[in-house]
Each structure stands twice: as C-alpha cells, then as structure tokens.
Amino acid sequence: MSDLPKRVTIDEEGPREGFQSEKKMIPVADKVRLIEALAETGLTHIACVSYVNPKRVPTMADAEEVAAAIRRKPGIHYSALYLNQQGLERALRGPLDVQGSVRITASETFSRKNIGKSVADSLVEQRMSLQTFKDRGMPVEWGVVLGAFGCNYEGELSTELILQRCRQVLDEAEMAGFQLKGIKLTDAMGWATPLSVERLIGAIRSKWPELEISLHLHDTRGTGMAAAYAGLRLGVTKFDASVAGLGGCPFAATEGAAGNICTEDFAFMCEEMGIETGLDIERLIEVAKLAEQVVGRQLPGHVMRGGTLKAAKQRAAQKAAA
Amino acid sequence: MSDLPKRVTIDEEGPREGFQSEKKMIPVADKVRLIEALAETGLTHIACVSYVNPKRVPTMADAEEVAAAIRRKPGIHYSALYLNQQGLERALRGPLDVQGSVRITASETFSRKNIGKSVADSLVEQRMSLQTFKDRGMPVEWGVVLGAFGCNYEGELSTELILQRCRQVLDEAEMAGFQLKGIKLTDAMGWATPLSVERLIGAIRSKWPELEISLHLHDTRGTGMAAAYAGLRLGVTKFDASVAGLGGCPFAATEGAAGNICTEDFAFMCEEMGIETGLDIERLIEVAKLAEQVVGRQLPGHVMRGGTLKAAKQRAAQKAAA
Incomplete structure (x- = not known):
C-alpha cells in the first residue's frame, strides 16, 4: 500500500491560465464571475490575472480592471502573476495578493521565448524585485523552476541542469536574505x-531533503x-490545477497546448x-460548467x-x- | 525508483467500444478503414465488432458485414465480443478470431442492465459456451470480471465480492476442464x-499469486x-485501450460515459x-485523427x-x- 499524504493543497490556476490562452477576449464580468464562483468551492488560492505585456498577451490587457472588480472573500489568496519588475510594480499597485518568489527558467530558449530574457538576465532583474520584497517586509518562500521536465x-x-537551476534560485534568494522553504516545478510544455x-523529485530531495516541492503539471500529452499521482506517492502536498482543465501556455510551441491538470x-x-x-467537488463541477460557458467551448475535464x-x-x- | 515492466501489451478496443457507443450509424467502409489503419500501427489485438442484439445496440447491426470486409493481416488477432451463446455462435460463423473466456459481472444490477441476466444465470448459460470451446478444442485462458471497481x-x-467473483469464474472454468491463466478486471463505469x-490487485495476488491480471480501464472521471500507472507499478503487462479514447458503455448509466484510456x-x-x-505512436496519432473524422467530433486523446x-x-x- 502506498504512503499517500493525508491532505493536499490545490492552488487554482484556471482564470490566469485560461484567460491568457484563449484566443478571443473574454468580458471582464465573465472573468470576475468565474473567479467569484471559484471562491465558493473551498479553494484558498486563486490565480486571477497576469500583469504582463498586453502586446504579447492581449487577453490580459484588462488585468487591472479584473483585479479591481473581484469581490474578495476573507481567507482566500487572490494572486497575480508577474514576470518582471514592471509587472511586479503593477501587481503591487493593485488590490490582489502579491507573493514574493524567485523564478528561473530551465532552458535558455524557453526563457527567451516566454519572458524575453536570458536566464542570467532574468536573475539579475529579479534582484530589484527581491529588494522590493525586502523593503516592504514581504516574505519570499518559494522558488520556481519553469519548464523543469523538458523543453519543446x-x-x-538533464537532471543536473535542473539541480543547477534549483541551486541558482536558492542562492539568489539567499543573497537577498531569504531562505526558501520550497521549489515549484512547472511543466507548461x-x-x-x-x-x-519520481526521478527529479528524488534528485532534489537527495540534495535538499528539507525543501518542499510543489508541482504545476500540464496535461498536454x-x-x-x-504524473500528479506519482507526486502524491512521493508525499507532494502542493499542486496547481485549473478548473475544467482551462489553459495552456501561449509560448510553449505545442500544437494545441493543453492546460493544467483539471482541478475537479x-x-x-x-x-x-x-x-x-x-x-467541494460538486460545486467545482458547477464552476467547470460555467468555465465552458465563459470560453464558449468544451473543456477537457472529465468528472x-x-x-x-x-x-x-x-x-x-x-x-x-425506491 | 519503481519496478516498472519492460514490456506491455496493449489490446485495441477502439472499434468495438467506439462504434457501439456512437449515436449515429457509421458506414461499414469507415469502420473497416479504421480497423485496417489500426493494423498498421504494431497492434496485435484489435477488437472489431460485438455480436450483440441489434435491437439493444443498433450500431452493431452490421457486425457480420464489417467482419467480412476487413482485409486481415497475418499475426493480428481480430477479435469480436459476444455476450451469450447466440452471440458466440454468430462469432464462430464469422471470419474473426474468437477467444474463449468466462465472464462474470461484479454487481447483480449491472449484470441485468448490461447483459439482461442475473449473475447466476449468466454463469449457467456460459456452460454451453464452455462446452462449445471444449468441443472445438479452443483454449479458455482468461476470466473477466466486469465492473470490478464499483457500480453506478x-x-x-467490496473486495470480498470481487474475490468471490474471481473464485466463481475460476471454478466455472475448472468444472469445464480449463485452467485460467489470468483475470481481466474491467471498469466500464x-x-x-x-x-x-492497488487494493484489488493486491487482494487477488495474495489469494492467487500465479494469476495474471489484465486491466480494462475507462477514463470517465x-x-x-x-490508475493504469498504478497497474504498471504492480507489474501489470496487459491493458485494453481505445485509439483517440473512443468509446463508452451504453449501459453504464453515466452522464457522458467516457471511453477507455486512450491507446496512443x-x-x-x-x-x-x-x-x-x-x-508506432506517430502512426497511432494519424489513426486517432482518422477516428475523429469517422465519428465527426473531437475525441479525448491528448498526445x-x-x-x-x-x-x-x-x-x-x-x-x-539551422
């Protein structure tokens, strides 16, 4: 019998992932309706918008408007993605919850395609963000390795490269005076x-046994x-997922990039x-059906x-x- | 590191599963085209048709016609499903490969809904089929427990009930002079x-360590x-799957019953x-796209x-x- 965890935390990525990958613009009211419905399902973390360049991701041009319109419930972390200092500053000016982190991309090419910067340049730029977190007394607990399982x-x-990337985010955080408690491994491709x-988590754990691991898996193939079940078996207790399986990365170069694993x-x-x-899975199913209405097509969720x-x-x- | 098998056999269920669950009638030529395309992908076992009551499954009314039209390649087992003696006799008159087996349904209600008979009556009826196999010198190597993981x-x-069902098929085969080499566990619901x-395979193995296990899993939820990966970890080397994820059981009482796990x-x-x-996965992908053309809608396959x-x-x- 396997040694599965007693409890896991699932962070909802649907609104951010989903709206960034849809081709058509979704009305602000619909985005807000979906986010507010998600807040009634027991989720404690909902990624709502990305503060990214509207020229590159036009469907996120309304990030400020969406963020302002959400009626927030206490106890829920409504997060926003930012990829650079400019995005961070937009996020900090807005009403959503900004989480300090250090992000690194595993492959040089995906780094340039996804955030328009080399791996080294992106680390240098994050020194500013880390200083911002420090100045504001914000914690930085998580490092993120993007595209950790392979690159389109x-x-x-190699596992060695990913271990080096983990080392780089740990060092970068430490130089800024932060000790990371965990690493999120993402797999947008x-x-x-x-x-x-199993292999990657095993390698990370044998080097840094104290680090928590979080998994952000896409169901592209x-x-x-x-893969998530393999994570559960290794005792991973933190996962990202998207309601109805919304989403996909616009810069992943996959024919028909699929979204995160499906929340419900x-x-x-x-x-x-x-x-x-x-x-509350029955409620999540209702929200998944709402998500299909909002994007106007069938989404991949099964349950x-x-x-x-x-x-x-x-x-x-x-x-x-009877 | 897990102890995964070196090699597995995947039996293709797409044509049988897919065509029985489609609402519209698919032309014989399209069915045959799909089956012949599957035969070019390295598959060694393709379930082609069901010899079932055309009043209950109208889309299988053309079973004889389809079976006759397939240009068969040597080395491939083109199988047909039958659910009773009448179906078996139709199958034996046709050109496809008939495999002897003993089938039992886990739940009484699903037995009545799916094959129109109680569990006990279906066993009694199979005595005729077992006699037929014996008379013709056909082997009977596999028992099948239908709906082994739960019932809509x-x-x-209970695990005890499923163990009892395994015992019943083993006994039934033995009474007819056959020793089963394995049990297929199906999960149409x-x-x-x-x-x-893990639990069910563990329980079966502790009782009958020598029995092989085969898994027929549906991706309904x-x-x-x-679940298939859990099977792999336990060393299961025989799986059913459907190209593009075709299929679903017409009598499973699931809103939008989903097909088998997707072959490719x-x-x-x-x-x-x-x-x-x-x-050959690239070829399978081509056939999956053909399957979408044939049924005229998007199918759930990811890769x-x-x-x-x-x-x-x-x-x-x-x-x-470059």
Whole structure:
C-alpha cells in the first residue's frame, strides 16, 4: 500500500491560465464571475490575472480592471502573476495578493521565448524585485523552476541542469536574505511523466531533503494525472490545477497546448483515495460548467461529465430505497 | 525508483467500444478503414465488432458485414465480443478470431442492465459456451470480471465480492476442464482510482499469486491514466485501450460515459518511461485523427494534439542545426 499524504493543497490556476490562452477576449464580468464562483468551492488560492505585456498577451490587457472588480472573500489568496519588475510594480499597485518568489527558467530558449530574457538576465532583474520584497517586509518562500521536465525548443533537459537551476534560485534568494522553504516545478510544455517526476523529485530531495516541492503539471500529452499521482506517492502536498482543465501556455510551441491538470478531476481522485482537499467537488463541477460557458467551448475535464462517485452512490441508494 | 515492466501489451478496443457507443450509424467502409489503419500501427489485438442484439445496440447491426470486409493481416488477432451463446455462435460463423473466456459481472444490477441476466444465470448459460470451446478444442485462458471497481447502480463493491467473483469464474472454468491463466478486471463505469487498483490487485495476488491480471480501464472521471500507472507499478503487462479514447458503455448509466484510456496516450507514457509497447505512436496519432473524422467530433486523446516528445525533440534538433 502506498504512503499517500493525508491532505493536499490545490492552488487554482484556471482564470490566469485560461484567460491568457484563449484566443478571443473574454468580458471582464465573465472573468470576475468565474473567479467569484471559484471562491465558493473551498479553494484558498486563486490565480486571477497576469500583469504582463498586453502586446504579447492581449487577453490580459484588462488585468487591472479584473483585479479591481473581484469581490474578495476573507481567507482566500487572490494572486497575480508577474514576470518582471514592471509587472511586479503593477501587481503591487493593485488590490490582489502579491507573493514574493524567485523564478528561473530551465532552458535558455524557453526563457527567451516566454519572458524575453536570458536566464542570467532574468536573475539579475529579479534582484530589484527581491529588494522590493525586502523593503516592504514581504516574505519570499518559494522558488520556481519553469519548464523543469523538458523543453519543446531544446528537447530533453538533464537532471543536473535542473539541480543547477534549483541551486541558482536558492542562492539568489539567499543573497537577498531569504531562505526558501520550497521549489515549484512547472511543466507548461507538458513533458512530465510519472517516472520523470519520481526521478527529479528524488534528485532534489537527495540534495535538499528539507525543501518542499510543489508541482504545476500540464496535461498536454495525457500524462498529467498519472504524473500528479506519482507526486502524491512521493508525499507532494502542493499542486496547481485549473478548473475544467482551462489553459495552456501561449509560448510553449505545442500544437494545441493543453492546460493544467483539471482541478475537479484531481481533487476527485485525491478524495476518492482518502486524501483531503478541502474542496467541494460538486460545486467545482458547477464552476467547470460555467468555465465552458465563459470560453464558449468544451473543456477537457472529465468528472464534470462522468459525475462524482458520491453522486452515483446517492442515485444508487435512492434506487435501492425506491 | 519503481519496478516498472519492460514490456506491455496493449489490446485495441477502439472499434468495438467506439462504434457501439456512437449515436449515429457509421458506414461499414469507415469502420473497416479504421480497423485496417489500426493494423498498421504494431497492434496485435484489435477488437472489431460485438455480436450483440441489434435491437439493444443498433450500431452493431452490421457486425457480420464489417467482419467480412476487413482485409486481415497475418499475426493480428481480430477479435469480436459476444455476450451469450447466440452471440458466440454468430462469432464462430464469422471470419474473426474468437477467444474463449468466462465472464462474470461484479454487481447483480449491472449484470441485468448490461447483459439482461442475473449473475447466476449468466454463469449457467456460459456452460454451453464452455462446452462449445471444449468441443472445438479452443483454449479458455482468461476470466473477466466486469465492473470490478464499483457500480453506478449499486455503489461501492467490496473486495470480498470481487474475490468471490474471481473464485466463481475460476471454478466455472475448472468444472469445464480449463485452467485460467489470468483475470481481466474491467471498469466500464469508470470507478477505478490508483488506490483501488492497488487494493484489488493486491487482494487477488495474495489469494492467487500465479494469476495474471489484465486491466480494462475507462477514463470517465479523469483517473484512467493514473490508475493504469498504478497497474504498471504492480507489474501489470496487459491493458485494453481505445485509439483517440473512443468509446463508452451504453449501459453504464453515466452522464457522458467516457471511453477507455486512450491507446496512443498510454503507449506514449509507457514508451517515455522505457516500457516497450511495440507500437508506432506517430502512426497511432494519424489513426486517432482518422477516428475523429469517422465519428465527426473531437475525441479525448491528448498526445494527438500535444504531439510526441520525439517530434518535439526532432523539431528542437532541427532548429539547433539551422
């Protein structure tokens, strides 16, 4: 029997991931409606917008407007993505919760395509952001390694390279006076398999046993849920996911880049295996259906169509009683 | 590091699963085209048709016609499903490969809904089929437990019940003079999670360590690939899957019943983890696209949209060389 965690935290990436990858502009009111509906499902962290260059990501040009319109519930972290100092400053001027972090991209080419900077330049620029966090007394607890499982531009990436990237974010944080408590491994290009998750987490843990790991997996090639299960088996308790499977990275160079693993599918799998998520899956399914209305097309989530086992059991019990 | 198998066999269920669950009638020529295209991908077992009551499954009314039209390649097992003696006799009159087996449904209600008979009656009826196999000198190597992971009509099913069902098929085969080499566990209603796969296989193995296990998993609730990975970790080497994720069971009582795990996604995951499948995934992707044309709608497969890593690596290498 595997040693699965008792509880996991699922951070919702749907609004940010989803709206950035849609081709058509989605009305602010619809974005806000989806975010507010997500806030009723038990989620404690909802990534709402990206403060990025509207020329590169036109569907995020309304980031300020969306952020201002959300009626925020206490106890929920409404986050915003920023990729550089300018984005951070926009985020800090807005009403959302800004989380300090150090980000590094695994491959040079994806770094240039995704954020328009070399790996080294992006670290240098983040020194400003780290100073900003320090000046404001904000904690910096997480490092992020982007595209940690492989690169559509460069191909396979060695474990040694990823360990070096972890070392670089740890060092950069330390130089600024912060000690990271964890590393988030992201896979916007959808290269992770259960085996590569095991290998990479194993390698990181043998070097830094005290570091927490968080996984941000995309289901581009159908391996997302299996890779997440591999993470669960290794005791990972922090995952990103997108309601209905919304999303995709506009700079991932994948034909039909798929979004994150689906929030309600992953939460359903966890709960069925006795892992608490704190989420109301029936409500999440309603929000997933709303997400389909908002983007105007079918999204990849499964349990929203198949129904939960709880619902199936209730129907079964009603039939037995009838 | 997990102890994954070196090689797995993936049996293709797409044509049978897919055509039985489509609402509209698909022309015989299209069915045959898909089956013949699948035969070029390295698959060694393709489930082509079901010899079932055309009143209950109208899209299989052309089973004889389809079976007759397939240009068969040597070395490939083109199979047909039958659910009773009448179906078996139709199958035996046709040109396809008939495999002897003993089938039992885990829940009484699903047995009545799916095959129109109680569990006990279906076993009694199979005595005729077993006699037929014996008379013809056909082997009977596999038992099948249908709906082994839970029931949309009855809810959760106990491990004890499933062990009893395994015992019943083993006994039934033995009474007819056959010793089963394995049990196939099917999950047309999509209840399996990685944990329930582990539990059930663990329980069966502790009782019958010599029995092989085969898994027929549906991705109704998004857990199919993770459940299959749990099977791989336990050394299961025989899986059913459907190209593009075609299919679904017409009698599963699931809103939007989803098909089997997707052949090319599962094969891709296996190959990326160093598990040989013998399949040409790029060709499978072409067939998956053909399957979408044939049914006239988007199917759930992922790697057909995301592309293989091999393709991504080749593009990356070409860019580096340019």
